[in-house]
Amino acid sequence: MQDFKNKTAVITGAASGIGRALARQCAEEGMKVALADIDEKGMESLSRELTEKGAVVESFVTDVREFSSVEDLVRSSQDAFGDIHLVFNNAGVMLGGYAWERSEDDWRWVFDVNFFGVVNGLRAFVPVLIEQGEEAHVVNTASIGGLMVGPFLSPYIVSKHAVVALTESVYYELQTLEAPVNISALCPGAISTGIVDSERIRPEDRSNKAPLGSPLEREFDHMLTEGVKEGLDPGEVGPMVFAALRENRFWIYTHPMMEESILPRARSIIEGTNPLYTPELTENLLTEE
Numbered sequence: 352m353q354d355f356k357n358k359t360a361v362i363t364g365a366a367s368g369i370g371r372a373l374a375r376q377c378a379e380e381g382m383k384v385a386l387a388d389i390d391e392k393g394m395e396s397l398s399r400e401l402t403e404k405g406a407v408v409e410s411f412v413t414d415v416r417e418f419s420s421v422e423d424l425v426r427s428s429q430d431a432f433g434d435i436h437l438v439f440n441n442a443g444v445m446l447g448g449y450a451w452e453r454s455e456d457d458w459r460w461v462f463d464v465n466f467f468g469v470v471n472g473l474r475a476f477v478p479v480l481i482e483q484g485e486e487a488h489v490v491n492t493a494s495i496g497g498l499m500v501g502p503f504l505s506p507y508i509v510s511k512h513a514v515v516a517l518t519e520s521v522y523y524e525l526q527t528l529e530a531p532v533n534i535s536a537l538c539p540g541a542i543s544t545g546i547v548d549s550e551r552i553r554p555e556d557r558s559n560k561a562p563l564g565s566p567l568e569r570e571f572d573h574m575l576t577e578g579v580k581e582g583l584d585p586g587e588v589g590p591m592v593f594a595a596l597r598e599n600r601f602w603i604y605t606h607p608m609m610e611e612s613i614l615p616r617a618r619s620i621i622e623g624t625n626p627l628y629t630p631e632l633t634e635n636l637l638t639e640e
């Protein structure tokens with residue numbers, strides 16, 4: 352996609368972090384922007400900021416866990432702006448700890464947002480984009496955690512692997528249609544956002560959180576929090592994503608460390624050697640280069 356001016360972007364998880372930065376970048380590109388999030392206040396302040404800069408923005412309270420809520424988002428965006436050209440399925444939450452000790456609410460919350468949020472986005476938007484017949488692009492936010500595996504973060508890592516596989520599947524499916532609709536997988540490394548404080552927006556219906564019981568889990572959690580805090584400024588992600596959109600690139604990375612992160616695992620799978628835990632595994636999830 353080359354032309355963004357006066358086109359419409361819809362962004363889930365727009366109130367904070369990467370989504371907020373993507374919204375700023377869309378406005379910078381001259382797009383009309385539909386913000387979607389459960390955090391109404393976060394959207395309000397962003398909407399004010401962008402409107403003051405002359406952007407055309409609407410906010411829609413949306414819970415990506417609910418298909419009907421995402422369907423409402425499609426309708427509201429169309430009513431406000433007409434055809435839709437860019438969809439960012441970006442909302443996400445994170446939690447860690449031993450896999451077998453996470454509560455059912457822990458597992459279901461992460462999967463409902465990170466995985467079913469993307470499924471709902473695809474089911475609600477892709478038929479509309481195909482029907483429109485115009486050039487359009489979907490970006491699913493996965494993670495470096497969708498391409499490598501480490502300890503103490505399995506609900507997140509497994510949900511992100513699912514997003515990567517789903518996005519690749521849909522890429523093939525769109526090719527069979529020869530539709531002017533494309534899709535990319537955004538796989539960020541550590542970005543300094545609110546993701547390590549996802550508990551701030553945990554819904555009441557998933558409130559049963561399992562505590563981090565052991566010193567090792569807490570140590571990892573601390574390392575993750577510090578690593579994300581020291582991550583890339585989210586403002587750097589917007590230009591990277593738009594560069595990829597202009598080149599029609601499927602894989603969108605933010606960190607140049609993929610070889611160290613992905614190759615050892617790929618080698619172990621191909622050669623049939625057992626996964627080997629080293630502290631670098633965790634560092635590779637977090638370091639910038």
Ligand SMILES: NC(=O)c1ccc[n+]([C@@H]2O[C@H](COP(=O)([O-])OP(=O)(O)OC[C@H]3O[C@@H](n4cnc5c(N)ncnc54)[C@H](O)[C@@H]3O)[C@@H](O)[C@H]2O)c1
Nearest residue numbers: 364366367368369389414415442443494541542544545546
């Ligand atoms: N920050 C990182 O280091 C990093 C790395 C890789 C991938 N990611 C991914 O980037 C995406 C954005 O996260 P972020 O880092 O900006 O975190 P963030 O916490 O700053 O933003 C996430 C946003 O998603 C929203 N959200 C949560 N549940 C929702 C729901 N049910 N419906 C609608 N909105 C909901 C939150 O309110 C919040 O505004 C996520 O998918 C995350 O997994 C982040």
